[in-house]
Amino acid sequence: MEATSYMFGPYKIDKKEVFYSTDFSYALVNLRPLLPVHVLVCPRREVQRFAELTTDETSDLWITAQKVGKQLESYHKASSLTFTIQDGPQAGQTVPHVHIHIIPRKSGDFEKNDEIYDALDVKEKEMKQSLDLDKERKDRSIEEMAEEADEYRKLF
Numbered sequence: 683m684e685a686t687s688y689m690f691g692p693y694k695i696d697k698k699e700v701f702y703s704t705d706f707s708y709a710l711v712n713l714r715p716l717l718p719v720h721v722l723v724c725p726r727r728e729v730q731r732f733a734e735l736t737t738d739e740t741s742d743l744w745i746t747a748q749k750v751g752k753q754l755e756s757y758h759k760a761s762s763l764t765f766t767i768q769d770g771p772q773a774g775q776t777v778p779h780v781h782i783h784i785i786p787r788k789s790g791d792f793e794k795n796d797e798i799y800d801a802l803d804v805k806e807k808e809m810k811q812s813l814d815l816d817k818e819r820k821d822r823s824i825e826e827m828a829e830e831a832d833e834y835r836k837l838f
């Protein structure tokens with residue numbers, strides 16, 4: 683089922699950024715990825731907290747995340763996957779719409795494996811003070827995001 687655009691919390695997401703969708707969920711590329719490959723899977727319905735999802739939405743979301751993770755790990759020749767939900771502001775959520783972060787992992791991508799969780803949790807203002815993280819978290823252009831999504835759409 684295809685829509686012309688999707689909402690991700692307050693943000694309107696162009697369908698060019700979306701590379702896979704189901705009746706209940708959609709997968710999009712990231713505006714500010716933590717690693718070169720860092721995508722998001724969301725329910726179509728805009729709810730902030732994981733517990734607000736219905737059983738159908740919950741199972742569809744995770745089945746979608748499983749498919750997306752499997753395809754992207756193989757496409758990028760990665761060897762592991764980080765799946766993360768920051769469920770609520772005190773858990774680091776910045777966009778009030780449930781989303782699973784999916785990040786294919788390779789040996790040495792972070793000096794210490796679990797530093798990815800610190801990076802995910804860094805708030806915007808702290809990010810601006812950290813040159814390294816700031817460098818990796820620049821907003822990307824719609825063209826760059828669309829190009830990445832075009833590649834992934836072929837995998838499904």
Ligand code: AMP
Pocket residue numbers: 690693695710711712713714715722767768774775776777778802
């Ligand atoms: P969280 O901090 O867990 O709520 O994660 C929010 C995620 O959404 C981060 O990875 C952001 O880079 C990403 N993000 C924020 N705005 C957009 C947007 N308009 N399009 C795509 N990704 C976004």
